[in-house]
Every structure is written in C-alpha cells, then in structure tokens.
Amino acid sequence: MRHKKLLLVIPLLATLISCVGTPKYADTVPVNERYESEPSSFWWRDFNDPLLNRLVASGRTTGLDVRIAATQIDENKAFTRAQFARLFPSLNITANTEFIDLTSGVAGLSADWEVDVFGSIRASVKAARLRGYESEAVVDDVTRLISSQIVSTYVQLRARQVERALAQNSAERLQQSVERVLQLSQSGYATSLDVTRSTGQLNGVQARIETLRGQERSLQNTLKQLVGDSADLDLLFSSTVDETYIFPTPEIANPDPERLFVDRADIRAAALSVNAEAYERLAAKRELYPSITLQGSSLANVPFTGPLSFTDISTDLIGGLMIPLLGRGRILAQIDAEDVQAQRALIEYEQIVLRAVTEVDTTKTFLITNRAAAKEQQKALDSATSALIQSRRLYDAGEISYLDVLITEQNRIDSERAVVLANEAAVLSWVQYMTALAIK
Numbered sequence: 001m002r003h004k005k006l007l008l009v010i011p012l013l014a015t016l017i018s019c020v021g022t023p024k025y026a027d028t029v030p031v032n033e034r035y036e037s038e039p040s041s042f043w044w045r046d047f048n049d050p051l052l053n054r055l056v057a058s059g060r061t062t063g064l065d066v067r068i069a070a071t072q073i074d075e076n077k078a079f080t081r082a083q084f085a086r087l088f089p090s091l092n093i094t095a096n097t098e099f100i101d102l103t104s105g106v107a108g109l110s111a112d113w114e115v116d117v118f119g120s121i122r123a124s125v126k127a128a129r130l131r132g133y134e135s136e137a138v139v140d141d142v143t144r145l146i147s148s149q150i151v152s153t154y155v156q157l158r159a160r161q162v163e164r165a166l167a168q169n170s171a172e173r174l175q176q177s178v179e180r181v182l183q184l185s186q187s188g189y190a191t192s193l194d195v196t197r198s199t200g201q202l203n204g205v206q207a208r209i210e211t212l213r214g215q216e217r218s219l220q221n222t223l224k225q226l227v228g229d230s231a232d233l234d235l236l237f238s239s240t241v242d243e244t245y246i247f248p249t250p251e252i253a254n255p256d257p258e259r260l261f262v263d264r265a266d267i268r269a270a271a272l273s274v275n276a277e278a279y280e281r282l283a284a285k286r287e288l289y290p291s292i293t294l295q296g297s298s299l300a301n302v303p304f305t306g307p308l309s310f311t312d313i314s315t316d317l318i319g320g321l322m323i324p325l326l327g328r329g330r331i332l333a334q335i336d337a338e339d340v341q342a343q344r345a346l347i348e349y350e351q352i353v354l355r356a357v358t359e360v361d362t363t364k365t366f367l368i369t370n371r372a373a374a375k376e377q378q379k380a381l382d383s384a385t386s387a388l389i390q391s392r393r394l395y396d397a398g399e400i401s402y403l404d405v406l407i408t409e410q411n412r413i414d415s416e417r418a419v420v421l422a423n424e425a426a427v428l429s430w431v432q433y434m435t436a437l438a439i440k
Helices: 002-017 043-047 050-062 064-085 120-187 192-227 231-238 257-263 265-286 328-396 402-437
Strands: 090-097 104-115 291-303 313-322
Touching: 043 050, 043 120, 043 402, 050 064, 050 120, 050 192, 050 231, 064 120, 120 192, 120 265, 120 402, 192 231, 192 402, 257 265, 257 328, 265 328, 328 402
Parallel strands: none
Antiparallel strands: 090 104, 104 291, 291 313
C-alpha cells in the first residue's frame, strides 16, 4: 500500500518538474545560442591572394591559440553531460557473501533519484549548455582575431619586402651617383662635401636594407606562431615582391548596425555569459526549496546450491523530503555571490558592446583618413620625382650645385618610402575595420 501511494505522487511530481520559471537577467540581453559564419564573411578573400587565403585557413584550424580555446568546448560538453545525468536515477548493483558460510549470498539492485521538482538541476543543465555555447563563441572570436593578425602580419611583411626592393634600387642609383661625384671631384666640378654627402646617403640606404631584412624575419616568425605548421609558410618565405607590387584597395563596407550583435563573436559570448549567470543564480536560489528523493532497492538471497526462490526476494521503495535549515546561510551567501556575478556579466556585456561600436567608428575613420593620406603621399612622390629630373637638368646646365641634386634625390627616396608606409597604413586600416565588423 505504501508503494502504491508513492506511485500516485509521481504524476504530480512530473507536473511540477515541467514548470520552470525564467530567471532574473535571462531576458536582459538578446542572445543567439548557435551561430554559423557564412563564407561571405571571409573578408580577406577580397585581396584575391591565394597564398594569403591558405595561410588564414591554416591559422583558423591548426593555430595554437584556436586549438587551446577549442579545448574549452570539449570540457563544457563533458560538464553538460554530467549535469544532464543528474536528472535521471542512478542504478547500482550489489553483491556480497560471508566467507564463513559459502552456501548463499546476497545480490540486488538499488536506485536513487533526486526528483528535480523545483528546477535546480534543470537550471544547472541550462547554464552548462549556455556555457558550452559561450565557449564556442569564444573560439569564434579567437578565430576572428587570429585571422586579422595573420592578414595584418602578411600585409606588413609584403610592405617590408616592397620597401626593401625600393631601397635596393635606391642603393644602386646612389652607388652610381657616388661614382659620378668622385669623377667630378677629380675634375674639380664637385667638392669633398658632395662626395661625403653622397657616400653618407648610400650608407644610410644600405643600413636601412639590413634593418628591413631583420624586420622581415621577425614578421615571418610571427606568422609561424599564428599559423602553426604549414607548407604554405615555406612558399611564402621563398617568395618576394618587387617595388611594383600594389596593395589592393577593397571597397569600404556599410553594414547594418544590428548585424554587429549577431556577427561579433565577443558580443555573443558576453550575452551567453549573462544568460548562463542568470541560470546559475536560479539554480542556487532553488537550493533553498525542499528536495525530494526516491530510493528503491531489490535484494535476493542467492543460494549457491539449488534453485532461486522468489520468496527470497525483497523490495523496498522509500521517499524522502529534505528541507535546508542550518545550511540556509551558506545557500543565501551563494545566491548573493551569483547575483553579483550576474550583474558583473551584464556590465561586461555593455562594455563589450560599447567597445565594438567604438571600434567600428574609429577604424572606419582611420580607414577614410589613411586612404586620403595615401593619395596625397602619392602626389608628393610624383612631385619629388619631377623635382629630381629638373634638378639634374639644372645641374647639367650649370645653374645649381650637385649638392642640390643630392638633396632632391634624398627627397625622392624619402617619398618612396612614405608612399609604401601610407599604403600599408591604409590597408591595415581596412583590415582593422573588417575585423571590427566581423562581416563582409
């Protein structure tokens, strides 16, 4: 009769279990639990550089930072399974015998079930799942940043190669200039100051070439750390570009601002964290409610000789109710701690959203200004080239000294390098802008 009464209670428990309230802070921020990036979001493909595409693909899959972040996904999945298993009874098999009397033994099954009437376990399961989605969003954000770093490093490496090619061409021109000045000096048409000045220019450019070699090696090592083991790195390190290499200038995107909340993985991770904290707070709060447990066991005396008799089997089913009394202070303190963590997660979400919005505005501003600066710097180079041609004509006509020619030559060298740096800054600004948008 006692067992029948307990069985009548089970439908009521099932009805109570199906009712779980929405926790505080859960609806505070919008959240997209699962998100798949579209191929169109791979903005670096606008460079139309197959080698760059392969390097980014390698870094997004085999990069050490991405792999480290991905381990958190597996850890959270295991934790979610552990929390989900608490919703079901645990079943144990027992067996024992006395070594004094080996004629029989006892075997049985026992089951324990904490009935999640008030939703504490289900809230923990929901929080664990949200933490798993959060870790996936964190991996997406790490991937976004790794992609940006690979592209930025690649652009800087190409810029150093272009700059070195220009410097080598300048060194060849200056070497010819030094030889000419020496000849003019021997003929009395140039002074020792002209010789010293032209030689100093040549030495300065040669020193710059060696500096650029060191910078190239540093950038190559950075790519090794970002990409990991990749055969494409050997191809990159063996390739180079000359002074005619032109940086691509993709169009400036004008996306929907609301897409920022969907495509920025750091925003999604922060939103998931807010909701996870809300359910963790709910789970802690439900610990104040009574807990109901059901325990069942079935034992059988198993004779080692003779058949098993069903009269030797005993079953028992016990229901328990536990109400926290002395431990309420600990539970209340845990609730307060969870409440503070939920508030902090909400503030961090607001901070990340503000940072993302300002990043988009700042990077777009720099992109526009740097592109304008690159155009003006190109005009300055054209003027410096024209001035050099005119100075040589005037020198040949005897209207200016060779020192004036050296000055205009140096101006052109400086302008060539300034154009490379300006174009590099414009391209890097576009990379940072697309990284801030996280979409094409």
